[in-house]
Amino acid sequence: GQNGTAQKQFKKFESYKRDNQLPLRVKDMIVWVDTKASTVILPIMGRPVPFHINTIKSVSKSDEGEYTHLRFNFLAPGQGVGRKDDQPFEDPQAHFIRSLTVRSKDTDRLADVAAQITELRKSLSRREQEKKELED
Amino acid sequence: FTTMETFENIYLDLSKQSGKCRFAESGLGWKPSGGGDTFTLDAGQIDGAQWSRASKGHELKILSRNVGVIQLDGFEQEDFDRASKCFRIWYGVNLENREHALRGWNWGKAEFGKAELAFNVQNRPAFEIPYSEISNTNLAGKNEVAVEFNLGAEPTTNGMNGHKEGSTRNRGRKAAAGRDELVEMRFYIPGTVAKKEKTEDADSGAD
Numbered sequence A: 001g002q003n004g005t006a007q008k009q010f011k012k013f014e015s016y017k018r019d020n021q022l023p024l025r026v027k028d029m030i031v032w033v034d035t036k037a038s039t040v041i042l043p044i045m046g047r048p049v050p051f052h053i054n055t056i057k058s059v060s061k062s063d064e065g066e067y068t069h070l071r072f073n074f075l076a077p078g079q080g081v082g083r084k085d086d087q088p089f090e091d092p093q094a095h096f097i098r099s100l101t102v103r104s105k106d107t108d109r110l111a112d113v114a115a116q117i118t119e120l121r122k123s124l125s126r127r128e129q130e131k132k133e134l135e136d
Numbered sequence B: 001f002t003t004m005e006t007f008e009n010i011y012l013d014l015s016k017q018s019g020k021c022r023f024a025e026s027g028l029g030w031k032p033s034g035g036g037d038t039f040t041l042d043a044g045q046i047d048g049a050q051w052s053r054a055s056k057g058h059e060l061k062i063l064s065r066n067v068g069v070i071q072l073d074g075f076e077q078e079d080f081d082r083a084s085k086c087f088r089i090w091y092g093v094n095l096e097n098r099e100h101a102l103r104g105w106n107w108g109k110a111e112f113g114k115a116e117l118a119f120n121v122q123n124r125p126a127f128e129i130p131y132s133e134i135s136n137t138n139l140a141g142k143n144e145v146a147v148e149f150n151l152g153a154e155p156t157t158n159g160m161n162g163h164k165e166g167s168t169r170n171r172g173r174k175a176a177a178g179r180d181e182l183v184e185m186r187f188y189i190p191g192t193v194a195k196k197e198k199t200e201d202a203d204s205g206a207d
Helices: A024-028 A107-135 B077-091
Strands: A032-034 A039-044 A047-052 A056-064 A067-074 A095-104 B004-012 B019-024 B027-032 B039-042 B046-053 B058-064 B069-075 B095-097 B107-112 B116-121 B124-130 B134-141 B144-149 B180-188 B198-200
Touching (some): A047 B124, A095 A107, B019 B077, B046 B077, B077 B095
Parallel strands (some): B046 B095
Antiparallel strands (some): A039 A047, B004 B069, B058 B069, B134 B144, B134 B198, B144 B180
16 A cells, blocks of 8 residues: 555444443443443443443552542553554554543442453453464 | 423432423523422523433533533433423524444544533544543643543532532532542543643632
8 A cells, every 4th residue: 555554444343333232230320341242331421431342451450548449541552562453553643542540439349340351351362362273 | 382391300410319300491490309409500501402322311411601511311312302392492502412432442532622522433422521520631741641530529519619600519520420430531642742740720619
């Protein structure tokens, strides 16, 4: 191609097509892992905002007093690592959400969210590995 | 056409309790079902209105002239016709049906509107942040902007602690309205220059 980057095709993963596919639990305005859709839903100003598991680089948990903090680190340019073929890292126009931090007094629930995300990422990379092996 | 339209089980600005929402020619009112102060907004304050899917159901978002963004959540999809009629006839405002991005992408475009910051994915907003909810912004590094949210301990009552008349309890603390509170968000925005400088938002009023 000419300069290649602008025409680059990204793997277009999609969490949901319509809002009636959102899980019922979004009404509680809590962080929710929808395993079936490989998606984490974060409540932002009263809106359920999906983030596909492919966008999440890591999740870190820390306890501060009566609150547990959960920080979601997303894949974004300038971090060295990442599945760059999935995302428009070379697009000079693109803005990224780099991280998002929530806190809650529900320590056990947030620990559970972190564990579910780790499990989801593991099973997805296992599946990708299998696919690669089948293609060889 | 009636002189008043009433909707039940509506949440105002992410309130914990639902209430009754009424529209009339003079403006709108919201009354918490468990008792408490009624919130009112004059018709002349209404600049624009949007209809979107939110957490409790459908949301009617009002862009007001002087008191920022007002969010009314908990409407049924079927309420749209009745609500849009109120806005068209009484307030001369088109209730705009605004679909949000559900792709799950973390890239798009941050756009700074009059009252809120919107993050758009393929020309659809993924979410919006009213400026009233931001306590601090900070250039955290090269191409990185950190946005911190108001997490005031307790909601303040109308007219108290510097809250303007016509304000609601959760104005300026929507990030802390749920069990999971939004603390901080960081954006990668190419072209921003790193500076070790903080800008305090004097308008927060939450503390």
